Amino acid sequence: MSKVNPFVDFKESKAAEWKEIIEKGLKGKDFNSLITDTPEGIPILPFYTPEEQSEPLISNPFQSENPGLSPRYWINQFKIIVTDEKAANSEALEALNKGADGIIFNIDKKTPDLNLLLENIQPEFCAISFESTKAQFNLIKDYFHFLKTKKHNAQNINGAYFYDILASRDIGVDTDIEKSYKELASVISLNKEFPHFKSFHIDACLYHNAGANIVRELSFTLSKFTEYLDALTELQLDISSIFNATSFSFAFGRHYFFEIAKIKAFKLSVLKIMSAYEHEGSANEIIIHAQTSKRSKSVLDFNVNLLRNSTEAMSAILAGCNSLWVEPHDASLGKSKETFKRIALNVSSILKEEAYLDKIVDPTSGTYYLDNILNTLEQKAWTQFLELENKGSYSALFKEGYVKEKINADEQAMAKAVAERKEIFIGANTFQLIGEEYPVMEQEAGPNKYLQPIRATHYIEKLRARTEKHVKEKGPSGRPMATIILLNTDPVAKAKSDFSYSFLGIAGIGIQDETILKSEDDLKENLQNCSSDLVVVCYKDRPENLAESIANCSAKVLIAGMESDEEQLQAKGIYGCIHRKSPTLEFLNQLLTDLGIK
Known part of the structure; x- marks a missing residue:
């Protein structure tokens, strides 16, 4: 049996040494690129060590009065x-x-x-x-x-x-x-x-x-x-x-x-x-x-x-x-x-x-x-609390609208991050359940000074409500549908396809079919024979015949990914490009309007 004691015989590592190892793996990329900020302005580091740790000051309550109950009782x-x-x-x-x-x-x-x-x-x-x-x-x-x-x-x-x-x-x-x-x-x-x-x-x-x-x-x-x-x-x-x-x-x-x-x-x-x-x-x-x-x-x-x-x-x-x-x-x-x-x-x-x-x-x-x-x-929190105390009492700040103003700013920042898919909500902005029946319950932050609960997904719910009301009026056939076309089985094309499912799903747009083409030559025929309202084309390398292929397509054609000449492509018939930097709400609201959905 080994007599190595892992808690004694291994050399203690310092934060600087870990950082040096990480920087080698980054191959010239800035270490600070790994640091992310929370909505509270708190930086999240890629690793933590005992050097950042302070003495434990708060521990959970220990239940000792009743021997019949567990030590951690709630x-x-x-x-x-x-x-x-x-x-x-x-x-x-x-x-x-x-x-x-x-x-x-x-x-x-x-x-x-x-x-x-x-x-x-x-x-x-x-x-x-x-x-x-x-x-x-x-x-x-x-x-x-x-x-x-x-x-x-x-x-x-x-x-x-x-x-x-x-x-x-x-x-x-x-x-x-x-x-x-x-x-x-x-x-x-x-x-x-x-x-x-x-x-x-x-x-x-x-x-x-x-x-x-x-x-x-x-x-x-x-x-x-x-x-x-x-x-x-x-x-x-x-x-x-x-x-x-x-x-x-x-x-x-x-x-x-x-x-x-x-x-x-x-x-x-x-x-x-x-x-x-x-x-x-x-x-x-x-x-x-x-x-x-x-x-x-x-x-x-x-x-x-x-x-x-x-x-x-x-x-x-x-x-x-x-x-x-x-x-x-x-x-x-x-x-x-x-x-x-x-x-x-x-x-x-x-x-x-x-x-x-x-x-x-x-x-x-x-x-x-x-x-x-x-x-x-x-x-x-303590610094912000002291600042509030200097401004006046809590009630005074509430009456002048300061409390609502600050909370509204936080709420809007998060709700927009959810709508833009920077904050993931399963079922709302990714992996949606298209076609589900649910009561349309729209929420909006009130204009007055009072506070009210509001779901972080309210922008998406409002957008989806447009589609669901339309489907309720027109029947299941009224739901806008899209066909996704992948050029080859390249992982980049597949990633763009996955993104397209979730992006369109935010507006309640369903996917009618997903087609994988082995040759760019088949693109024109597939686009011309497409029966869906939308077509999303996903590829790693842009096909040379793209503009020619969309010439007689009756559906609105979207390209998954950024293209530097998007405006020129739109002049040739492309509806637009969808990607992580797209203004999601603005784009999808306009798309629903152009599809005839009020």
């Missing part, structure tokens, strides 16, 4: 919209028997009868939470009274009230801020008897779902949090009572590692705020409720949303969330089916019971890459 939440107490109670009991650890009752109508709503539910053994878009502080007081009346052990009560006064205002709900602050302060005072129930909530999901990048999401959340702290301390609440009653909710999106780093960076910043308010606390006291993103979902090929839910849930768990709600993957289509609610509940269960993510507290600890982006995110 609450698997199930949400119920309450319209009838008995029906909601029945649904909650069923969910608890099928893997839920907690129930979130969404209540925006009348205050429910808690005796009916919570019949046969044991609050000491599951987390009971409430959610509303309008203030329902009396409901939380009633819940505390209910718990006392039923003689439940206050130390065993877990849950939260997911209502954010300022977030409610930010979405356009008429809110009496000063009155709500006083009601919140009253509830926080009662909250001391139930130390594990969190009655004060900060909602960061709205920023993410409205399109903010991660740095903006963190800085606005910190700004809003400090405004709350100032208002509540002015109402004579002590800072410890406020922190002990606080929970935060974050939406988790597509950028897996950055979403993990986001929460750890946020906790670092909150610890700074705790210190500024002379409160001694730890990262484990910062309670994070996670939910899957609305922004990352699409109505196009909606089953792909299930896969997105899985990776988003995993990043939330690895980030150290305390509870997790997975929204059913068909939510973007409207009301969710019961089967899909069940699937959503099982996402968290599978990650716990089959992927064993509850067995290791923090598998991300010591990751050079994550530690680097964590620290960079925290620094950028």
Whole structure:
């Protein structure tokens, strides 16, 4: 048996040595060409070493109080919209028997009868939470009274009230801020008897779902949090009572590692705020409720949303969330089916019971890459937060339109990147399911100062809606179809063919046929006999007879790839060239118009 110890006997490598090896492989190409920037302006390096790593400051919460639970514990939440107490109670009991650890009752109508709503539910053994878009502080007081009346052990009560006064205002709900602050302060005072129930909530999901990048999401959340702290301390609440009653909710999106780093960076910043308010606390006291993103979902090929839910849930768990709600993957289509609610509940269960993510507290600890982006995110978010504080209070910035303006800019940048295929969305801008039936649900960012969730694929959905409405009016034969012609089996031609499928698919254009020609001489005959609306010609080397071949073609002819003399080719009958630098939305909108689609 070898006695080599790989951790001792190998020479330690330095970053400079790795860089030198990479530069040799680049053969004169600039090393900086390998560095990419994120929407937050964070450079992603081609490799990371311990030299970029700092001491680990944030680790995931460790569950040690209950020996029957795993060391990495999170609450698997199930949400119920309450319209009838008995029906909601029945649904909650069923969910608890099928893997839920907690129930979130969404209540925006009348205050429910808690005796009916919570019949046969044991609050000491599951987390009971409430959610509303309008203030329902009396409901939380009633819940505390209910718990006392039923003689439940206050130390065993877990849950939260997911209502954010300022977030409610930010979405356009008429809110009496000063009155709500006083009601919140009253509830926080009662909250001391139930130390594990969190009655004060900060909602960061709205920023993410409205399109903010991660740095903006963190800085606005910190700004809003400090405004709350100032208002509540002015109402004579002590800072410890406020922190002990606080929970935060974050939406988790597509950028897996950055979403993990986001929460750890946020906790670092909150610890700074705790210190500024002379409160001694730890990262484990910062309670994070996670939910899957609305922004990352699409109505196009909606089953792909299930896969997105899985990776988003995993990043939330690895980030150290305390509870997790997975929204059913068909939510973007409207009301969710019961089967899909069940699937959503099982996402968290599978990650716990089959992927064993509850067995290791923090598998991300010591990751050079994550530690680097964590620290960079925290620094950028903290700097931006201080800039916001210098500009004024969060509410003042919101009222003057600054918050909406900045988030809109982030949203537009990402939505256009998606439309231009710089950010890939399976089913929307690549590998589309042409011919699927779905409800046309167009979204646009509102012109007013209020925030609203908006899908990153909304530009593509709007474009596809033109085609789908046309097909609905004309029938299946009304769908524009294309023929793809490859000159030889060259890999370049095949790559251009693959690109053409996805490019045209953005507009809902189907592919009627894909033909491979062994000789350029066959091109003219194939073009003249083509029965589709469009023809896309893919090649490595441009055929000499291209202009002659398209002379009598009734279809619109596209060339896959850039041609320096595109204008001259258009004069000879080519409709245009499609490639990665094409203005996708502009080109496809005009193409649909020229095909007679309104």
